[in-house]
Amino acid sequence: xxxxxxxxxxxxxxxxxxxxxxxxxxxxxxxxxxxxxxxxxxxxxxxxxxxxxxxxxxxxxxxxxxxxxxxxxxxxxxxxxxxxxxxxxxxxxxxxxxxxxxxxxxxxxxxxxxxxxxxxxxxxxxxxxxxxxxxxxxxxxxxxxxxxxxxxxxxxxxxxxxxxxxxxxxxxxxxxxxxxxxxxxxxxxxxxxxxxxxxxxxxxxxxxxxxxxxxxxxxxxxxxxxxxxxxxxxxxxxxxxxxxxxxxxxxxxxxxxxxxxxxxxxxxxxxxxxxxxxxxxxxxxxxxxxxxxxxxxxxxxxxxxxxxxxxxxxxxxxxxxxxxxxxxxxxxxxxxxxxxxxxxxxxxxxxxxxxxxxxxxxxxxxxxxxxxxxxxxxxxxxxxxxxxxxxxxxxxxxxxxxxxxxx
Numbered sequence: 547x548x549x550x551x552x553x554x555x556x557x558x559x560x561x562x563x564x565x566x567x568x569x570x571x572x573x574x575x576x577x578x579x580x581x582x583x584x585x586x587x588x589x590x591x592x593x594x595x596x597x598x599x600x601x602x603x604x605x606x607x608x609x610x611x612x613x614x615x616x617x618x619x620x621x622x623x624x625x626x627x628x629x630x631x632x633x634x635x636x637x638x639x640x641x642x643x644x645x646x647x648x649x650x651x652x653x654x655x656x657x658x659x660x661x662x663x664x665x666x667x668x669x670x671x672x673x674x675x676x677x678x679x680x681x682x683x684x685x686x687x688x689x690x691x692x693x694x695x696x697x698x699x700x701x702x703x704x705x706x707x708x709x710x711x712x713x714x715x716x717x718x719x720x721x722x723x724x725x726x727x728x729x730x731x732x733x734x735x736x737x738x739x740x741x742x743x744x745x746x747x748x749x750x751x752x753x754x755x756x757x758x759x760x761x762x763x764x765x766x767x768x769x770x771x772x773x774x775x776x777x778x779x780x781x782x783x784x785x786x787x788x789x790x791x792x793x794x795x796x797x798x799x800x801x802x803x804x805x806x807x808x809x810x811x812x813x814x815x816x817x818x819x820x821x822x823x824x825x826x827x828x829x830x831x832x833x834x835x836x837x838x839x840x841x842x843x844x845x846x847x848x849x850x851x852x853x854x855x856x857x858x859x860x861x862x863x864x865x866x867x868x869x870x871x872x873x874x875x876x877x878x879x880x881x882x883x884x885x886x887x888x889x890x891x892x893x894x895x896x897x898x899x900x901x902x903x904x905x906x907x908x909x910x911x912x913x914x915x916x917x918x919x920x921x922x923x924x925x926x927x928x929x930x931x932x933x934x935x936x937x938x939x940x941x942x943x944x945x946x947x948x949x950x951x952x953x
Contacts, residue, residue: 548768548769548808548809548810550769550772551768551772551773551776551800552568552795552799553772553776553777553792553795553796553797553799554772554775554823555917556738556774556792556843557769557775557776557779557780557792558775558779558797559650559685560779560783560788561619561775561779561782562647563833564783564949565595565647565648566647566648568593568651569594569651571593571647573593573657574592574593574653574654574655574729574730574732575592575593575594575595575651575652575653575654576592576595576596576653576655576656576657577592577594577595577597577600577633577650577653577655577656577657577672578596578597578600578657578658579596579597579630579657579658579659580596580597580598580599581659581871581875582657582658582659582721582871583682583719583722583867583868583870583871584596584782584784584785585629585739585742585743585746585784585785586722586723586726586739586867587726588694588725588742588784588785588786589734589738589739589741589742589785590726590730590732590733590734591732592726592730592732593793595633595650595651595653596782597630597633597656597658598629598630598823598934599778599782599824600632600633600636600650601629601630601632601633601826601933602824602826602933603646603647604632604636604646604933605632605826605827605932605933606646606826606827606829607646607666608827609644609645609646610628610632610827610933610934610935611618611934611935611936612644613632613636613826614628614631614632614635614856614934615634615734616635616638616639616640617631617634617635617638619638620638620806622634622671625906625934626664626906626927627662627664627665627865628931628933628934629823629905629931629932629933630658630665630668630810631668632718632933633650634668634671636649636650637652637672637675637678638696638786643774650886652675652677652678652933653672653678654677654678654679654680654729654730655678655679655680655681655726655729656669656672656673656678656679656680657680657681657683658680658682658683659682659683659685659821659875660682660683661685661847661875668868669682672683678908679729681722683715683718683722684718685809686710686711686714686715686872686874687711687716687876687880688707688710688711689710690714690872691704691882691883692705693886694886694890695873695877695883695887695888696854696855696887699854699855699857699869700857700858700859701859701860702918703849703860703866703869705879706873707872707873709745710829711872711873712865712868712869712872714872715868715871715872716864716865716868719867719868720864721865724811734927736863739864740863741908742785743785743858743863743866743867745784745785745786745787745789745790746784746785747856747857747858748790748793749780749784749789749790749793750793750796750852750853750857751857751948752793752794752796752799753777753793753796753849753853753856754852754854754857755797756777756793756796756797756800756849756852756853756855757796757849757850757852757853757854758896759797759800759801759804760773760800760844760845760849760893761894762844762897763804764814764819764896765809765810765811765812765842766773766808766809766810766811766813766814766842766844767800767803767804767808767809768800768803768810769833770809770820770832770843770844770846771829771832771845772847773846773849774824774846774848774849776792776796777793777796777816777848777849777852778848778883779792780792780793780796781848781852786877793944809842810836810842811836811840811842811945813836813837813840814840814842814881815822815840815841816838816839816840816841816842816898816899816949816952816953817842817844817895817896817897818841818842818844818845818896818897818898818899818900818901819843819844819845819891819892819895819897819899819900819901820832820843820847820900820901820903820916821847821886821888821900821901821902821903822902822903822904822905823905823932824848824932825868825903825930825932825941826847826932827872827932827933827934827935828935828941831942831945832940834942834945835945835946838946838949839946839949839950839953841949843901844895845891845892845895845897847865847878851877852879854877854887855870855874855877855878856870858870875909879909879910880910881885881910881913881914881917883915884910884914884916885910885913885914885918888900888914888917888918889917889918889923892918892921892923897923898924898952899923899924899925899926899948899952900918900923900924900925900926901925901926901928901945902915902918902925902926902927902928903932904927904928904929904930905929905930905931905932906931911927915927924952926944926945926948928941928944928945
């Protein structure tokens with residue numbers, strides 16, 4: 547087995563140290579969804595914890611079932627949007643000694659889009675907790691769908707997304723800034739904000755280079771379980787010099803491994819793509835089939851969306867930030883935005899098959915599978931929740947049977 551990436555272990559250590567400082571500091575704290583405009587909080591020096599990151603930590607520490615039990619004990623469902631509901635369960639923590647990383651501090655604001663009835667109700671329960679305010683953002687749609695959106699987004703995002711959607715979110719972000727200034731006493735500086743956005747773009751340019759290196763490499767030089775923390779921990783800190791430099795270090799380490807001929811699986815025979823959120827309750831799944839089938843996961847959405855989904859250049863910084871998130875869900879979940887992108891990425895990485903994790907709240911999953919199969923790419927659908935081990939049955943057996951047929 548190849549050694550872990552230094553960038554992965556460094557990023558994980560940095561996140562643990564940062565989280566400990568946040569717990570000790572007190573003061574205003576935001577809980578934000580992964581697809582929320584975190585750059586505003588960065589520019590105002592307001593610390594934030596990403597909702598789905600915390601759920602992944604809870605799952606990796608085998609605490610999800612206990613947390614879902616805290617919801618169930620209070621009459622809330624434990625089987626709907628578990629990925630988002632896990633953090634809510636932290637508000638009802640009754641055994642801090644068991645809590646991962648010391649437990650989630652109580653936020654003063656939660657931020658997320660109203661993407662569905664269940665999601666909205668999760669945030670409404672947050673809003674009912676003492677000292678917590680939910681700041682909602684609308685989830686807008688547009689009839690016109692751009693072709694090859696990933697080519698338009700860096701500079702021609704107004705054309706790709708549409709004026710009305712951008713007007714709406716820009717106005718909402720203006721209101722968010724005013725709300726944060728009034729409630730925290732912090733002052734928003736456009737100069738600082740521009741610096742943050744410049745650093746984010748630098749970071750994503752490095753991620754794009756790294757994605758392309760891995761796509762072209764034969765054999766695959768890194769494990770996807772290393773690639774995820776190497777890209778995502780810096781994503782949660784984007785807008786900082788540390789995050790920009792971490793993305794560059796990740797790129798350089800991947801390049802050096804390729805130059806040295808390092809293979810995560812020396813007997814690589816099948817290149818696989820994982821569509822969906824990380825399977826946080828069983829991360830070994832991604833390497834379980836290397837010895838038996840020579841099967842290597844060479845793609846996850848985390849590095850790929852960093853490469854194609856975040857770059858935004860323009861003279862109006864707040865509108866550029868709105869452009870980063872106004873269609874973020876479309877890029878990952880709404881056909882034909884998402885379906886065409888997944889086909890493009892599958893071809894770019896030369897995959898032999900796709901494993902598609904479809905959860906109960908998946909949007910557009912059927913169309914993604916259909917588009918890939920229409921392109922001649924075999925797909926295995928695994929219907930399971932990515933943090934709830936009760937779902938999905940024997941995923942390893944299903945995967946083994948599919949790989950036997952694929953090989």
